[in-house]
Amino acid sequence: MxxxxxxxxxxxxxxxxGTTVLAQNPASAQGLSSDVPTIVINRxxxxxxxxxxxxxxxxxxxxxxxxxVSDVVRMDLARSGKFTALDKKDVVEFPSRGSDIKFPxxxxxxxxxxxxxxxxxxxxxxxxxxxxLYDVAKQERLLGLAITGQRSDLRGVGHxxxxxxxxxxxxxxxxxxxxxxxxTAAGVSPNINYALMVADSDGYNPQVLVRSREPLLSPxxxxxxxxxxxxxxxxxxxxxxxxxxxxxxxxxxxxRKGINGAPSFSPDGTRLALTLSYLGNPDIFIMDLxxxxxxxxxxxxxxxxxxxxxxxxQTLVFTSDRSGxxxxxxxxxxxxxxxxxxxxxxxxxxxxxxxxxxxxAMAQGTGNVYRIAVLDRSxxxxxxxxxxxxxxxxxxxxxxxxxxLLYAATxxxxxxxxxxxxxxxxxxxxxxxxxxxREPSWGPFRQR
Amino acid sequence: MNTSLRLAIAALLCVTAVGCAKKATKVAPPSxxxxxxxxxxxxxxxxxxxxxxxxxxxxxxxxxxxYFDLDKTEIKSEFQAQIACHSKFIRQxxxxxxxxxxxxxxxxxxxxxxxxxxxxxNAVQSALSSAGAPGTQLNVVSYGEERPTCKDHNEECWSxxxxxxxxxxxx
Numbered sequence: 235m236x237x238x239x240x241x242x243x244x245x246x247x248x249x250x251x252g253t254t255v256l257a258q259n260p261a262s263a264q265g266l267s268s269d270v271p272t273i274v275i276n277r278x279x280x281x282x283x284x285x286x287x288x289x290x291x292x293x294x295x296x297x298x299x300x301x302x303v304s305d306v307v308r309m310d311l312a313r314s315g316k317f318t319a320l321d322k323k324d325v326v327e328f329p330s331r332g333s334d335i336k337f338p339x340x341x342x343x344x345x346x347x348x349x350x351x352x353x354x355x356x357x358x359x360x361x362x363x364x365x366x367l368y369d370v371a372k373q374e375r376l377l378g379l380a381i382t383g384q385r386s387d388l389r390g391v392g393h394x395x396x397x398x399x400x401x402x403x404x405x406x407x408x409x410x411x412x413x414x415x416x417x418t419a420a421g422v423s424p425n426i427n428y429a430l431m432v433a434d435s436d437g438y439n440p441q442v443l444v445r446s447r448e449p450l451l452s453p454x455x456x457x458x459x460x461x462x463x464x465x466x467x468x469x470x471x472x473x474x475x476x477x478x479x480x481x482x483x484x485x486x487x488x489x490r491k492g493i494n495g496a497p498s499f500s501p502d503g504t505r506l507a508l509t510l511s512y513l514g515n516p517d518i519f520i521m522d523l524x525x526x527x528x529x530x531x532x533x534x535x536x537x538x539x540x541x542x543x544x545x546x547x548q549t550l551v552f553t554s555d556r557s558g559x560x561x562x563x564x565x566x567x568x569x570x571x572x573x574x575x576x577x578x579x580x581x582x583x584x585x586x587x588x589x590x591x592x593x594x595a596m597a598q599g600t601g602n603v604y605r606i607a608v609l610d611r612s613x614x615x616x617x618x619x620x621x622x623x624x625x626x627x628x629x630x631x632x633x634x635x636x637x638x639l640l641y642a643a644t645x646x647x648x649x650x651x652x653x654x655x656x657x658x659x660x661x662x663x664x665x666x667x668x669x670x671x672r673e674p675s676w677g678p679f680r681q682r
Numbered sequence: 683m684n685t686s687l688r689l690a691i692a693a694l695l696c697v698t699a700v701g702c703a704k705k706a707t708k709v710a711p712p713s714x715x716x717x718x719x720x721x722x723x724x725x726x727x728x729x730x731x732x733x734x735x736x737x738x739x740x741x742x743x744x745x746x747x748x749y750f751d752l753d754k755t756e757i758k759s760e761f762q763a764q765i766a767c768h769s770k771f772i773r774q775x776x777x778x779x780x781x782x783x784x785x786x787x788x789x790x791x792x793x794x795x796x797x798x799x800x801x802x803x804n805a806v807q808s809a810l811s812s813a814g815a816p817g818t819q820l821n822v823v824s825y826g827e828e829r830p831t832c833k834d835h836n837e838e839c840w841s842x843x844x845x846x847x848x849x850x851x852x853x
Contacts (some may be wrong), residue, residue, distance in 0.1 A: 493796050537798065
C-alpha cells in the first residue's frame with residue numbers, strides 16, 4: 235500500500251505542478267525558464283498533512299488578476315514537505331467562505347485542513363485577500379484573516395498567507411515570504427556575463443543587483459535583509475563588496491592582496507567574518523564594519539574559509555583542511571583553538587547553520603560524488619543525514635526557519651538550484667532564468 | 683604594528699596602481715601552443731639567451747599551463763623544463779611581469795577552491811623563484827573553480843581545470 239500511495243501521490247503532485255505552470259504562463263514573458271518544476275517525493279516515512287487550498291473567489295471589479303493567490307499558497311505548502319496539497323483539479327467544490335464549506339466532502343477526500351478565500355477591492359487599486367483555515371475533522375476555524383496588497387504584489391500576499399497557515403499548523407514561523415540571492419552566468423567563455431540576483435523564495439520576481447564580466451560569488455545577507463555582501467573579481471582579483479539592495483549603492487570593504495572571500499554578517503549586523511590570504515594563506519578574520527578594523531581569528535597554514543556565525547554570535551563554524559581534507563571546525567570569535575565538528579565523510583565544506591544552532595548543512599564529498607548533508611546536533615554528538623542525490627551538489631543555505639534549504643546542483647553543463655525540505659523528503663527545482671545558476675543564499679525573515 | 687602593516691599594504695596598493703597606470707600590455711598567449719606539444723629543450727636553455735620574440739617562438743616558453751593532480755599542489759616532473767625556461771626568461775626581462783592564475787576543478791565548494799587555486803599558484807611562484815625568477819616580477823591570483831576550460835563532470839575535464847596559467851604582462 236505505501237508504494238502505491240506514494241506513486242499516486244507523486245503523480246498527483248506532478249499534475250498539480252504542470253497545471254500551475256500553465257496557469258502562470260505570464261512568468262515566461264518575464265524571462266523565466268519554461269522548465270516545468272517537478273516536486274520529487276523521496277521518502278514517504280514522514281507524515282505530511284493533507285490540506286486543500288480551494289481556488290479563491292474573485293469578487294473585485296475588473297478583470298481577474300493574473301496571479302491566483304491560492305496557487306501561490308498551495309505551491310508553497312506543497313514544497314515545504316510538511317503538507318500534501320490536494321491537486322487543484324481534484325477540488326470538487328468551491329466554497330469561498332467558511333459558512334459554505336461542506337465538511338463531509340473534505341472528510342471523504344481525507345483532508346485534515348481546508349483553506350478558503352476571496353479577493354475584493356481595497357483602496358487605491360489595491361486588493362484585499364480574505365482567507366480562512368479550518369480543521370476538517372473538528373469543523374473548527376483556526377484562522378480568519380485578511381491581507382491587503384498591490385495587484386503587482388499578489389504573489390507576496392500569497393506567500394504571507396502560506397506563512398500564517400504554516401505557522402498555525404506546525405507551530406513554526408513560515409519562511410515563504412522571504413527572498414533569496416544567487417549568481418547567474420550566461421554566455422560562453424571568455425564572454426560570460428555574471429549577475430547577482432535577488433528573487434522571491436520560490437524564484438519568482440527575479441531582480442538584477444549587479445552585472446559583471448568577471449566572476450561573482452558568495453552572496454551573504456545582512457540580518458535586516460537590506461544589504462548583501464559578496465565577492466567580485468571585477469578588479470581582476472577577488473574583493474568584497476557590501477551593497478544596499480534598495481538603492482544599489484555599494485562599497486568595497488576588502489581588497490587586500492590575495493583572497494578576499496567568504497563574507498558573512500554577524501547576527502547583529504555590526505561585523506563581517508571573512509577570509510583573507512594576504513598574510514600567506516587563507517585564514518578567518520572578523521571585520522568591524524564601522525571602523526573597518528580586522529582581527530585575525532585563525533592562524534594555521536591550512537586553508538581556513540567559509541566562516542558562518544552561530545546564532546549567539548560567539549562562535550564561528552568554518553571549513554579547514556588542517557586534517558588533510560576539508561572538514562568543519564568551530565572557533566570562538568575571540569580566537570584560540572579550533573575544534574573539529576564533522577567526522578563522517580571524506581570532505582565536508584561550506585557550512586550553513588540553522589537558526590537554532592542545532593543543524594549544520596554542508597557539501598559532503600565521497601569520491602567523486604558531492605551531496606548535501608545535514609549534521610543534527612540536537613541530540614548527543616549528532617547524526618548526519620544526506621538530503622540530496624548528487625553528484626555535484628554544493629552550497630547549501632538554510633531558510634530562516636530551518637524547514638528547508640536551497641542548494642546548487644548541475645544539469646549537464648548547467649548549474650541549477652533546488653529547494654529541499656530539511657529532512658530531504660521533498661525536493662523541487664526552482665524555476666529561474668536560463669543559463670548557469672549557482673551560489674544560493676536564503677535571506678532573513680521580512681518585517682510585515 | 684597593525685598600522686605599519688596597513689601602511690605597507692597601502693604602499694603596495696599604490697605601487698600596483700602606478701604600475702597599472704603605466705599602461706601595462708598583456709601579452710597574448712601563443713595560439714596553438716597547447717600542452718600536447720612537446721617542450722623541446724634542444725635549444726639549450728642554459729647557454730643561449732632569449733629574445734623577447736622567444737615568448738612566441740620558443741617551444742618551451744610557449745607552454746604556459748601547469749597541470750596538477752587531484753588535491754595536489756606539487757609540480758610534476760614533466761613541468762620542470764617549463765619552470766626552468768620561464769624563470770630564465772623572467773630573470774632576463776625585468777620589464778615583464780607574470781601573473782600566476784591558479785585554478786581548481788568544480789568539485790567541492792567555491793571558496794575552498796579559491797584557496798586551492800591560490801595554493802597551486804603559490805607552488806608555481808616558489809618553483810619559479812627557486813629557479814631564479816625575481817619574486818618582484820611574480821604575482822598570484824586565484825580564480826578557484828570560476829574559470830574552467832571545460833565543463834564536463836568527469837576526470838578528463840577536471841584534470842584540465844586543475845591548472846596554473848602563466849600570464850605575461852609587459853610594462
